[in-house]
Amino acid sequence: MKKILVDYTKCTGCRQCETACSAAHYEGETNPQKSRIRIFLDEAHDTFHPVISGPFTNAECTSKNVVNIGGTEYDECTVCRASCPGRPWFWEPETNIALKCDFCGDPPDPQCVAICAHGALQLIDDLGLGRARSQAKKKTAG
């Protein structure tokens, strides 16, 4: 199993992942609104948050928490991956179908990871979160 590890501290907000994702899934159509990855700007903190669409949910969740990342607090919606009815950003414009990341390529070679020039996105083996992090660290160090 592969996973995409997101390191938001490296994201520069260029949104090239959005263009690569949509072009790869729609035969050359560049359209961020059809991308399965979107970048959120936190203007107050100058941070960019890549969010990859995850599992479909039938309903919007009812217990939104505040998430603390690196000492900064975020609305949970900003970092949640779910494609839920409360989140229009992963809904295909013409059809309103919820889009979901499919780890494109065989073997997996997600186009967003391939195009990211700053290492904000990395394809890693899914070994459980803790081990995945240390593996990524090793990779960066090496």
Added chain:
Amino acid sequence: MNSWPGKLLRVDLTKGTWAVEDIDPELARAYIGGRGLGTKILCDEIDPQVDPLSPENKLIFMTGPLTGTGAPASARYMVITKSPLTGAIASSNSGGYFPAELRYAGFNAIIFEGKSKEPVSLYIKNGEVELRPTKHLWGKTTHETEDIIKGEIEDPWEAQETRIACIGPAGEKLGRIACIINDKHRAAGRSGVGAVMGSKKLKAVVVRGTQGIQAADFDLFKKSVRSAMQKLGSGPVTSEGLPAYGTAILVNIINECGILPTNNFQQGMFDRAGKISGESIAENILTRNKGCFACSIACARMTTIEDEKYKGHGEGPEYETVELMGADCGIDDLAPITKANYLCNEYGMDTISAACTVATAMELYEKGYIPADDAGMDLSFGNGEALVKLIEQMGVRKGLGKVAADGAYVLADTYGHPELFMGVKKQEIPAYDPRGVQGMGLTYATSNRGACHVRGYTIANEVLGVHEKLDPLITEGKAATVKVFQDLTALVDSSGLCLFVTLTPGFGFGDMQAMLKGATGFTYTVQEVTEASERIWNLERIFNLKAGFTKADDTLPKRLLEEPLPEGGPKGQVCRLDEMLPEYYELRGWDAEGVPTKEKLDKLGLS
């Protein structure tokens, strides 16, 4: 779905009406898009003699075939109009997210005509157009304008995805160095395009779209984009220098070459350059690197100033800004420089022209040409407080800013010393002293929009050695270098890419041809796009000739032609423009007066 050439939106501000038109594919093919196609439309539709601030002038927003496609650095659009600063053609380029969103909203270009009675803003959402009265935004800074507009959008997601280009108070008050700001920090900066927007009472353009852009030949497009990205990812400037320190990495490099304009171009070295360098920015005020749309370089710097007196947060300073507000004003403190940069963005003023205007004011003041009463402050070189104060006054046209808001030429001329204006065709010279880098002298003198570094950035070869290393002090062969850089730039500016792609070794007309062919489906050859780039340059030249410019305007300030640099590597040098200009005209296929020959025009299809 939007493909190229697609649709343009024509807005008549006098009547408050608009129409959607198809862009002529033949014109699009011949003039590429962006700067080229915008210039063609302007030349066809206005009299070059028109008063730039009258309703007869038109303001054109033009994207290129690669804008928003995901090609490397495909973030750019062009604003084309007749400049109120120079009286020549104006084409100002900007990146960020706005240009791509304009295409997703369904239009590749907008032409603004006439003049509204009341302040209005144009709203576009997926092809739906609305011209709204926005009196409540008039008088607001660019940041306030963006915050208010986004605050009026109910859905927070829609608000984030809505992109805005607007003017600040400087543009409203018709300051001839006013710019158009998009995404809060990116500027279509030069030649006073913001004043033209202000003269039309157009405050903001608000776009949002979910329509995609279709590549005509996706396989070719993908292949050519990958190849260009690989080059970008391996070039030392685009993969190391710019990402690490932003454009301000140049401060130390240019200072070492002895061509760092200091105290209004009186010297070419600044002993405290290290304090205003990219390295110093990274160490002291940087909060984040930022990229424009689809750009791997991410040269933009988000910064914060903690110093209570200059407290602020925003983007910049970039090289030209930090150099001209710094060394050229004799200032070595990043806090007031950065604050002045933020203020320029908020008021909507070009930082290059604004900084040069302050430097000119300082020299006029030190030489006693501006009376103390008029100055109202100590305008000595090195005074950071004065820099911030004068920029504030220029933004709202108060105090000395009443005159200075119109740029350095008007200021120097008003106080009787136009020779202290460091510019060409009334536009201020950017941050490279051409006495120690001869090709840049020719670039400045012949640039169609007045002094400009991004119309033929020969620094790439004369200093950085990107494609080949040239001796900056010789004039031999520079005419040819300048011509190639000017032409390639015209092509890149027309495509929708950022000029920084050309700072990549081996990047050239071939890469552009492949990406353009893939995106548009036009069967472009390398020869065809090269010829198109020349056609664009010549058309701009023809516009200027019709507007009244002559060979006499292809020159530099007396200081740079006659007063030798006092120190550093190029000590004793002046810019030997006369050794390059005749050769340049000849290479261009122009006569001795700088007028394109009939033969040349025939060849380019311009006769």
